[in-house]
Amino acid sequence: MHNPPFPESAQSAIRNPQSAMLEVSGLDVAYGDLRVLWDVSFSVGRGELVALVGPNGAGKSTTLRAIFGLVPVRAGAVTLQGVPLLPEPPYTRIRHGLSLVPEGRRFFPQMSVEENLELGCFALGARDGLRRELDRVYAVFPPLADRRRQAAGTLSGGQQQMLAIGMGLISHPLLLALDEPSLGLAPMVVDHLYEVVAGLKREGITVLLVEQQIYAALDLADRAYILETGRIRREGPGRALLADPYIRSTYLGLTPAPPPG
Amino acid sequence: MSDDGRPRTGDRRQGGWTGLGVAGGLALACALLPLAGTRDLITAVFFTFLFLVLALNFDILGGFMGYMNLGQGAYFGLAAYLAALLLNSGRLNRLGAADRPAAVAVAVAITTAVAFGFAYPLFRLSGAYFAMATFGVVLLIRHLILNFPDVTGGSYGVYVNPRHYLGLYPAYYLGLGLLCASAALTLAIARSKIGLAFNAVRESEPTAAAIGIDLFRAKRLALVLGAAPSALAGAIFALQAGYIDVDAALGVDKTLLPVIMALLGGSGLVAGPLLGGAIMRAIDILLKNYLRLAFPALVIYGAILMGIGLLMPQGILNFFGDRRRT
């Protein structure tokens, strides 16, 4: 299992062993006069893979960005292991154990793959063990090892996504948030991506997955929330939501599932 | 209110009857001033007219379109030099009494053409890069003037032949007329489709292009509309002053003060530069005549500009207007 390397996150784990990993309550977000999120509340438990899904423009990315302090929040609270996050500036999230792989695979295009991964460890400070951490990520993503000196901007879309996830993982976060990782990737690459995400889940890493590809996300998720036009409409176990008739017809274009047996 | 504090197109309530009433009253007062004021006062107010024209012109490109022109003084200075040199060269003598208007017309025409030409390299840039590039225009003109001393008098400046002088009173009324025309022009732009197009460019260039606005032509038009009246102001200035040099015609105050005036009063509004201009000229007169400063006025002006940037970049009228609305 993972030992969080930051004093802040380790201490809060000791203080609140039973609380959900991530608790979001009553999140209200607006861009100027444009209200985007209404009273959004959800939670992610330790070791769970929770999916936040919904149509384009529903506010999924905004929710993640709000958690990270990248957009101004009108009201609401976000706690990680009981520690309130919203008053803190965005660059401290990683020290609390929260890691984000943003939409569009953000990384540093003119730096090499290895430099990018090293920067994933920036907040860790101490440099011994860096080699070990890099090798760990290369073991999960062999194509990155082959291209470690290549400029990150020259990688293919799928490889860039691997790099971005590697950068998110290398700091041993308590919770990894993925913002639409399948965006812009070819279907075969998306399949491989989801194998990787499933692997993360098997290792016990807590994951918050925001996705537009609803089927794959619901299939993989322990629990999921449906976000529509800024509000949470449904929640439940992933498989159960897959069988939900409303979801099947609205998002999957399918007829209701046949009864078992 | 768009994100930089300037008025959005929908906020355009300018030119209402109260505004016109106040403006008309002020114009009348200014027209009557020479009957009662001292020569010094009249000169001071005359210069105020010129600075206000520069401020209004700055705000066409700066306020409506969001492109800050730190070289507004270039058009003023270039036209001043052109008018003076043309008259001194004697080429226009055969026009007799019409030589001064002709010189002014030619100076304005050439300056406007130069502005038109500079639009091509300048608008390859945007934002702060653009602002610095416009400053480069001033520097270029200064260098050219200084490097051809045989033609331009170099650092010694140019004396206008006394028979071409423009007397203080005619200059004063010309200045007042130019100011009214400039204000009318700016108001007309604000209320027309052109102004709408300018605002669209300021809000979002990709969107403006998508709805069919030719971005470059709009920008070039804004630049030219802001250059011509400034050029006219420069030509009038040269003929009234009788002597110009690079510091008088192209000094940093010809750029700095219009920027402060427009931004202090409220960028994007017609009344903004006028209000800011009045305040700044009052400060200027105060500093020059009543407070013995230990250091140059530019230090104060620079500090004022910094203050505006730090505290109230959208200007007085926008600041209070916003408060009133919310």
Place this chain on the structure above:
Amino acid sequence: MQTALDLALGGISLGGIYALTAFALSMALATTHVLNVAHGNFIVFGAALATFLLNVLKLGGTATAAAVVVCFAAAGLLFERAFVRPLLGKTPGQILIGSILITFGFAVASEALLGYTWARRVDPQPSFSLTFPLARLTVGGAVLSGTRLFVLLATTALIAALHLFLTRTALGKAIRAMAQNYEAAVILGMNPRRISATVYLIGITATAAAGVLLALASPLDPYEGTRLTLVALTVIIIGGVGSLPGALIGGAVLGVAEVLTSFYAGGVWGPVVYLVVFFAVLLVRPQGLMGGRAG
């Protein structure tokens, strides 16, 4: 042959100075999105302080150099804290207006103050100029300008130090990272305020140092600040934002162009050539000769 050597050395050494100051501006621009109009003023201030310490107070060379570094490191931190920090986190439109107003205002106010104070207290015709003790060197039969050689070596050392800092230290990599992708950097724990402060501390100090070196080559007056910012900007337009190789090439181009122009067309035309290059590059290839987009 002698003349060609002189010109080459003069052009390259001048180019090194331009490259150094352009890169400092470029880094600040890339990380904070603020174009410091007063950037060139710090070249003048560096020259002014060195002139004052060396020529007026008669301090030694090392003491002057140390004083310049300490002074401008502090100045860089103060400048960032007072004028750049308030803009961090605002929208691009607000940053644009705010930064131009604040830095342009600062440029005008500070140069007026410097010119006035110097004229009153030191010399009615303010001019900042330094002389290097080994002005002429004979190397293998050719006579070289010791001053230019020193300037070239000094700028090379400073640029190399800067390069090492940016590529070998954690903070340096963080600065590059933030210049390439602000949000990703923040997410990974890089503190934008700390990076902004570091960039200005190093950038302003390097710029002041460039000013000291420039004063060795030719006299400066108090009002050249904005012009020098524009020179730095020309280098950036040629070489691209945030690129050190680009700054080196752009600097070399401008330095050599200026020296050659002065030689063939007369000294008054040297200082104009950067403007011609500036507008020409804009017209022909606005994305810069190295592909970096400016503006």
